Amino acid sequence: QVKLLQSGAELVKPGASVKLSCKTSGFTFSTSYMSWLKQVPGPSIEWIGWIYAGDGGTNYNQKFKGKATLTVDKSSSTAYMDLSSLTSEDAAVYFCAKGLRKGFAYWGQGTLVTVSS
Amino acid sequence: DIQMTQSPHSLSASLGETVSIECLASEGISNYLAWYQQKPGKSPQLLIYYASSLQDGVPSRFSGSGSGTQYSLKISNMQPEDEGVYYCQQGYKYPWTFGGGTKLELK
Numbered sequence: 001q002v003k004l005l006q007s008g009a010e011l012v013k014p015g016a017s018v019k020l021s022c023k024t025s026g027f028t029f030s031t032s033y034m035s036w037l038k039q040v041p042g043p044s045i046e047w048i049g050w051i052y053a054g055d056g057g058t059n060y061n062q063k064f065k066g067k068a069t070l071t072v073d074k075s076s077s078t079a080y081m082d083l084s085s086l087t088s089e090d091a092a093v094y095f096c097a098k099g100l101r102k103g104f105a106y107w108g109q110g111t112l113v114t115v116s117s
Numbered sequence: 118d119i120q121m122t123q124s125p126h127s128l129s130a131s132l133g134e135t136v137s138i139e140c141l142a143s144e145g146i147s148n149y150l151a152w153y154q155q156k157p158g159k160s161p162q163l164l165i166y167y168a169s170s171l172q173d174g175v176p177s178r179f180s181g182s183g184s185g186t187q188y189s190l191k192i193s194n195m196q197p198e199d200e201g202v203y204y205c206q207q208g209y210k211y212p213w214t215f216g217g218g219t220k221l222e223l224k
Contacts, residue, residue: 045161045204045215061212095160101208102167103151107160 002026004096004108011114012086020111022079022096029053029077033100036070036081039110040092050100051079083113091115119143119207123216129224130195138219140205142186149209152181152190155218156201164203165190197223 007021022034035050049060051070058070067090069082079096094111097104120143130136140150148168153161163172165181168188178193192199200223205216 042217044217045206047213047215059211063212097160099163101149102170103153103163103165103172103206103208104161105163105166105172107162110160 002098002106004098004106006094006096006108006111009112009114011116013117014087014115016086017082017084018086018113020081020083020094020096020113022081022108024077024079024098027098029072030074032098034070034072034079035097035099035104036068036079037095037097037104038064038092039095048081048094053079086113086115088115118212119146119210119214121205121207121214121216123203123205123219125219126217127220127222129222130192131224132195132197134195134224135191135193136195136221137192138190138203138205138221140183140188140190140216142188142207144210145185146207146209148184149207150181150183150188151206151208152179153204153206154199154201155204161204192221195223199223 003025005023010018012018033050036048038046048064051058053072071080096108098106122141124139150168152165155161164175169181180191202218202220
């Protein structure tokens, strides 16, 4: 069955960067679109962008350009998201998810990012 | 960006009751509308896609309808496991956007 397993919680200092991972199984990763989403307590959800694992093509929410960088490793069926220059505004739970315009049918369990000195 | 406005913000329902949640898009989204349920500490679960198509494995008491800018999710025969927060999401135009959520509780 489809599984998306995300890396563990991160505590990072302001100004630092962090790389989150999403290891997948149960489907053909190389022909899939993987999205990343942000959820802050409130609760609200924002779509950050997607990456096409086949060729690494990306589509970002303008709001997250320069903040998030999406990459994949096809050899391990893993998607990654780099978050740079972290501030308190970046503290959130981040999800990876599989799906496109019809919605996200599969989600990772989420990674909590805490930004604190 | 397309704004997605959900109503009500919260509601409570009795066992067996039928409830509806509304989602209004700031412009037409051609039925590219998905509904999710999220329980505390869990990931969202896709319930409905393309406004009215039931995702595999989702109970038939969930149904979606609407067109243009107005969409709704109906939950018939409310069950305890239906408690949670419900979100709508448009996949019509980038950036894809979510509604603010509706919290549903069992009365």
